[in-house]
Amino acid sequence: MKMNKWVSAASALLLGATPLVASFVGGVESASAQETLIVSAAGQFDYVSENIKAFEEANNVKVEVWDKDMFEVLDGLSLDGPAGTGPDVMIAPYDRVGSLGATGMLLPVTLNDEAEYDDTDKQQVTFDGEIYAAPATIETLVMFYNTDLLEKAPETFEELEGLLKDDKYAFEGEDGKNVGFLANWVDFYHTYGLLAGYGGYVFGEDGTNPEELGLNNDGAVEAIEYATKFYQESWPQGMQDKTSAPDFLNQSFMDGKTAAVITGPWMANDFNNSGVKYAAAKIPTLPNGEDYKPFGGGKGWTISAFTEKQELAQKFIDWVTSTEQQDIMYERLEEVPANQVSRKKAAESGSELTAAVIDVYKNAVPMPNIPQMAEVWTGAENMMFDAVSGSKSAKETADAAVELIKEAIAQKGY
Template sequence: MSVINWKKMGLGIVTASTTLLLAACGGGDGGAETDNTDTNEGNEADTEEVGGSLEVSVAPEYIDFINDKASEFEEEYGVEVEVSEREMFETLEALPLDGPAGLSPDVTIAPYDRIGGLGQQGHLHTVTLPDNDQYDETDKQQVTIDDEIYGSPYVIEALIMYYNTDLLDEAPETFEELEALSEDDQYAYESESGKNTAFLANWVDFYSSYGLLSGFGGYVFGEDGTDTSDIGLNSEGAIEGIEYAEDWYSKWPEGMLDATSAGDFVDDTFINGDAAAIIGGPWTAASYDAEGLNYSAAPIPTLPNGNEYEPFGGGKGWIISNYTENAENAQLWLDFITSEDNMLALHEFNNEVPANQQARQSIIDADENPLAIAVVEQYNNAVPMPNIPEMAEVWEGAETMMFDAVSGNKTPEESANDSVQIISDNIEQKY
């Protein structure tokens, strides 16, 4: 049996094909003003009945949980709550038209990398976060753009390391240990001489490889992901990270070079017991559970330079439509649904890792879910994904950066420089 049970949840990664291209438009004149400075009362809200109504829209995977919580909210505050069910991205993409037409929900959930763009384009109401250490600076950065807060952090995600507990007694802690493991003939790839699958990571995918580049000193944009004139994917550190990846690809089977199927190759090899350790997301655990694989999870090992692996930190937050006429009730809902008790209840419901710091600590103290603990610990070393619209050009420009280098099509420096040039040119043309 698996030691972990995890439901696959949708990852809100922006891609060039799914990025929301929004025309700036005003809104929210009917909504009450919400000061987005911190409040000393945290989310211990006044439970006096306030009345009024609120529409909450969530994706199908949340509907049962939110229906239960909506009933509690109604009883506590006297607010009539309508819960509607709709896929998350459908709701977000419809907001620019549905909002002005009075058809959008008051509150919904959005991936962190969508919140900045929606807020910048005028579609989101500002949000007040509690002043009770519920969120740290990384959490706040995920929902902030132009010094305005546009969401309440809800759940967190980060790439982690999985390892097969039938093959390894404990998690490797350094990449040197993984290198030694790759010399073990037990993991030799039979159909390709000299190749080994002891450790695998889908680094031809930029989302997966970014933690490697960042750990060596690379970065996307300067000034905490906001300065698009400073692109660090061809910095000395980033190139060093690509060179290190080259060493691994020289050991891996050719299937690891296929950008369309490398992820499946990693998962299948791990499930078949031919890989001792891999890098993956928490959303892949469901497939390992379904196969009855004995595995556990841990933070990604320390890099050869002594630095931590620094993947993108992702997740989702609650947002308020800027077209709402129920802004005060919407803020009250955000305070309610992100409380420690309700965040722990969500974790019990679907195993997602809460953004609420107190809830995270409770999960660590319980020491019962190694996957959740690995996500929390890895997230502490994660880099908030830039939440500005220009990030869409990074996905396109860096799409083949690692492949071009590790396949030998270009040198690491040439590949990095070419990718940065594409990103820079596209930003200059479109923004």
């Protein structure tokens, strides 16, 4: 079954509205003028630009829409903000919200009550007790499976292991290797759901305590040992290369050689274009009976600390996160809404991909948004490769990664 097109990006917008007070000089009234508020939101550009007129009219403002790269805008805020050339409102990934708030780049925002955000939603955008973004979208890994090869979605990892014993999926060129099921576990982002499912974690206290790291606890080590078996017993050598593994996995699935893969919803568009017949589903249950718990992510609306239009910026955020607008956003872009009311409606839309994202997100782990998270990506970069290649044991590679992360955090002086 084909999925609807999935769009995962950011958009940008410009908004403004502070009418100038009319004055009389010599009996002649000067013309009033609208101000402009700048809002950056790259992947949401089409939705915002098509629907912003109602907001403009209701608030007597002028809105311009930027279509600039999200990360380029965020990275440039420290210079563009003071210079008066940056945006007033920006869309940002949740894992950037904490560091931007910590460095004084963002103002706190007020959440829209009608969105009915839960604790997980709020955790994604909170740093040191302050809420620095209004959740807009949610995103996490899912399982895609080939409907020509499988009658129904696998529900357990035992079923996925069974695919790797089926000669139908034997990999040509490497005796004994199989591509029936693939997951890019040499990449830390993709393997985290496995680690967390076995009890591993990044930081303690729900990702807020960098003094406590859980990537080398007993559960994490067990997860690494489990992943290593796939590489040593089943998967081709190319799956160990973290640079080429994503292309290997995706191409094998699109060529109809692989029955099931774990990857992101952002791949749906490429899968559509390839012509492969597929569906999406929740990631199967792990051998220990626990759910696969990948990072939960997404994007939220933020207010620049350099804006002179904070009240208007907050009005825009209230508007864009309203149930009405989140419904429209989903219909236009098919990104899963963070607004809980809209999310429930999207879950009933008939899209298997949307349902899969929502199902997995229920057990997803909010990605830590504290500044120290930046050091985790580098420290854990080679953790899985060292284990699956056999150069270190699971315990040795986990200990080494944690030590690297601790050293990097200490050196940066957070």
